Amino acid sequence: MPVTSDRAFFADLGDRWLERGRKRLQSADLTPHAEIFGVVEEMADGIARISGLPDVRLNEQLRFEGGETGLALTLDADSISAVLLDDAVRIEAGMRVSGTGEVVRVPVGEGLLGRVVDPLGRPLDDGPPIAETDTLPVERPAPAIIERDLVSSPVETGVLVVDALFALGRGQRELIIGDRATGKTSVALDAIINQKHSDMVCVYVAVGQRASAIDRAIEAVRTHGAPERCIFVVASAAEASGLQWLAPFAGFTMAEYFRDKGQHALIVIDDLTRHAATHRELALLTREPPGREAYPGDIFYLHARLLERAARLSPELGGGSLTALPIAETDAGNLSAYIPTNLISITDGQIVLDSRLFAANQRPAVDVGLSVSRVGGKAQKRALRQVSGRIRLDYAQFLELEMFTRLGGVSDPRFKATLTRGERIRAVLAQTRFSPMRQADQVALLAALNAGVLDAIEPEAIAALRPRIGSVLDASADDLVAAIEDNEKLDDAALERLVDLVRSLTGTGHG
């Protein structure tokens, strides 16, 4: 190759390099930039007091020097208090903090289904990173009245006592309340597990619980339910209190995504008593003035604006729904304590679980007298309403009579009949957990109860009868099963057929 062309080649290369350099220099922005940093003044109990961030908004996400995130909780004139959403061990006074300009957002979308995540949407299972489609803020306004529709279709929990006596509707908020270890979580998990064959997406939010209890709950859904349509949002007792505080809001945002797409979702918050305690702890640490039982005055507003987000949307907005089952723990059955009364007044009814019933082996330990469902009755399947109408009254009469007769025997045959029937009602309302009952099977069992078929067998035999009803209905009355599912009313002949089928299982023959 001739020397000249080589030289020309290198000269050309040099020119182009020079040209590129000049261009880059021209476009370089050499004006000074202002970036606002605050400084951690004090760090204790997961709360950082930060100065020098005057423009930070309430609930804005903050980023610490080491990459940890925080949440601005209170804004004072010359400082802000932020709660840590990560481990606080490396944060100390003097570190730099900056605002992100955004309130806390969480990933939403189908990518979360089947996953266990923390309240910021970071995976806690061994799966891959979340394939997020979008993010939404954790605090979102509840739908306005005009954007809502009446609750009109049922949420089937598979728990007979709930479906028959305290029917839930899509869009309803029903509190599950009771003392420690009375089966609160079990009722909520049964409702989730029963969505195995429905179109509902379920979100289970665990706030401030032991990791072992959370694992058991997730395992139960994986074994008995449809985990691929569930999201588990977990902030265990060991996590930063900021994360526990955030968890219910994050869970609602993740569930709302499906509501707003016209789908149906069910959210369980386990539990709001712990959440209230976390809120109180944070408020006291950030020196908000304490109110009743040392809870800050905004605790009612906090939970009200959370649960308001459960709704049935109007057809114009897609007709989706979000049903909420918040859980609350009572102390010695005291429903009139501060947090329970708050939550009872915010929700559309409550399932009350009683520790004495639980101890007497009545499970689920639902107190039929204190429980109520204010809007779901309209959504109940017609056939189920037909057969469950009298039960509550009969059972109440029986309980009263039982108390009277505990001291001495009864001889009056009318009383005897009430007692016989009452004992059967009690057995029908009992149900082992993780064994949900189909609506048609519930209708058949209750029809048989009303017809007196169960009076002829021992109450203990009813539990064994229960799982066999499904197959006999499928074999001999699939038309009635379909009719019940289609929300049809049953005529006397149809009811009689159901009663006869259950009678055939009792082995007592006719009469």
Ligand SMILES: Nc1ncnc2c1ncn2[C@@H]1O[C@H](COP(=O)(O)OP(=O)(O)OP(=O)(O)O)[C@@H](O)[C@H]1O
């Ligand atoms: N329907 C049921 N049938 C049989 N056993 C039940 C039923 N419901 C609950 N249990 C038993 O009661 C125990 C406590 O139930 P669960 O954990 O649901 O109560 P909890 O009120 O959520 O308790 P905690 O206050 O600890 O959260 C369960 O481990 C289970 O053994």
Ligand SMILES: [Mg+2]
């Ligand atoms: Mg529990």
